Amino acid sequence: MPVKFTDVFYTYNPKTPLASEALNGISFTIDDGSFTALVGRTGCGKSTLVQHINALLNPSQGEVEVNGFLNASDKKKRSKKLYQVRGVVGLVFQFPEYQLFEETVEKDVAFAPKNFGMSPEEALEAAHKALASVGIPESYYQRSPFELSGGEKRRVAIAGILAVRPKILVVDEPTAGLDPRGAKAMMDLFKKVHEEGTTVILVTHDMNLVLNYAERVIVMDHGKIAKITDPVSLFQEDIEQYSLETPLLYRFVKDLNAKGFSLPLEKIKDLESLSRELIAKKGGKK
């Protein structure tokens, strides 16, 4: 079952002088198994939108369908036990490391799977697997999560989400504040999770990540959907109007093409694919 928003509105602090409309008539569908980037300037409503996917927020108007669960503004229409959608949707917040709370790394990661019905043994096994997938070694299992470095804490927090084995993984600005190597490792992890069949929704400011990893892009602007497209088509447009910046690699390839190279833009996602295409143009082996 895909993720489907139908005419969703959301207002913070409704019926007060502080009322502010964050989502204003949002409709879209995200297919199973896809990798979608959600982009747009700060304050355009990205984080508000993704919190509707795992029912942390309920629409003020409209409805959100996720894997058979219905999160509707009308309480009577909402699925019973809607919170169980959180066993299907893993949401990694911005700075997830702030949500660590258990005494040991192992307990922290096993908490959510236990909460979603796994036996303690199963939860521990799921925790160990998830920790391995984020590159946290066994020697860390009994340590306090609070003693770890920032990057390690974030990986432990993400392991806690992966341990539930969500069908849909939503990551909100996951690379913010990480060094380039840490950011690449994090993104490669999401890529692997995607290749294993998980639907990935990535909220980001970084158009390089969109070019490198996303199949589709949803552009938001002032609480509305401005555009739904693929990365290469998006970068052919004037995206500064949404405060987005065209990736350097994309600008470079376009420049080469303007000078007669005729490289296939849709095939170039990173430096490796660029060098492959350049070598092919020279008549060498890809």
Ligand SMILES: Nc1ncnc2c1ncn2[C@@H]1O[C@H](COP(=O)(O)OP(=O)(O)O)[C@@H](O)[C@H]1O
């Ligand atoms: N808890 C909140 N209370 C009131 N207003 C909020 C709250 N969270 C976000 N907003 C407002 O809602 C709008 C959308 O915010 P947000 O979804 O965080 O955008 P983004 O993630 O794209 O930066 C902004 O105007 C923001 O100030």
Ligand SMILES: [Mg+2]
């Ligand atoms: Mg945000």
